[in-house]
Amino acid sequence: MKTIVVIYCHPYKKSFNHAVLEKVLQSLIAQSLNPKVLDLYAEQFDPVYDLEELRLFHTGQTHDPLVTEYLQALKDAAGVIFITPIWWNSLPGMLKGFIDKVMKEGEGLSHTVSKTGIKGELTNLKRAYVLTTSTSPTFYLRLFCGNAIQKIFIHKTLKQLGVHSGKWLNFGGITNSSLKRRQRYLQSVTKMSFRF
Known part of the structure; x- marks a missing residue:
């Protein structure tokens, strides 16, 4: 059974994001996939890159046990x-800190650096899905805010880490959305066919 790491980044358990998490887990289990949830807020992940963490960066080491646990989970997963x-218009600081701290340089870690650039080591992750919510409409994020999730996070950051296929799904305009529209979206997430 393939293990899929689900990185959840929201502090409020009654949020729409948490409802999305529950539906994603239902969908993965229905597809005989094994979800492993990394709940950054609930697990009190510290996104701050302190002086000691920086000192250890080039050795591929860390003084934060969650960093070691999270990176190993990603190395063992299929997606x-x-x-x-x-x-x-971008990722929350918590998730940016996750990328900064967990993605360690070094052979067998998340990436290696050479004279020609970064080589991703997480090639075991066949695909990434990025499910987001936003106050702004999706078209506004794509056309007027630089399309940061697709262009930078998926096509640059994740690709540099070795994840060469990614899909972004955004529920835009959430603040003024109707209950019916939110329910429809959650139903579509439950029926999603995740491909890894």
């Missing part, structure tokens, strides 16, 4: 799903 809000 990854991010569930997060979009705040100020």
Whole structure:
């Protein structure tokens, strides 16, 4: 059974993001996939890159046990799903800190650096799904805010880490959305066919 890491980044358990998480887990289990949830807020992950963490960076080491646990989970998985809000047109600081701290340089870790660039080591992650919510409409994020999730996070950051296929799904305009529209979206998530 393939293990899929689900990285969940929202502090409020009654949020729409949490409802998305529950539906994603239902869908993965129905497809005989084994979800492993990394709940960054609930697990009190510290996204701050302190001086000691920086000192250890080039050795591939860390003084944060969650960093070791999270990186190993990613190395053992077949795919990854991010569930997060979009705040100020980009990823929340918590999730950015996750990328900064967990993605360690070194052979057998998340990436290696050479004279020609970064080589991703997480090639075991066949695909990434990024499920987001936003106050802004999706077209606004794509056309007027630089399309940061697709262009930077999926096509640059994840690709540099070795994840060469990614899909972004955003529920835009959440603040003014109707209950019916939110329910329809959650039903569609439950029926999603995740391909890894």
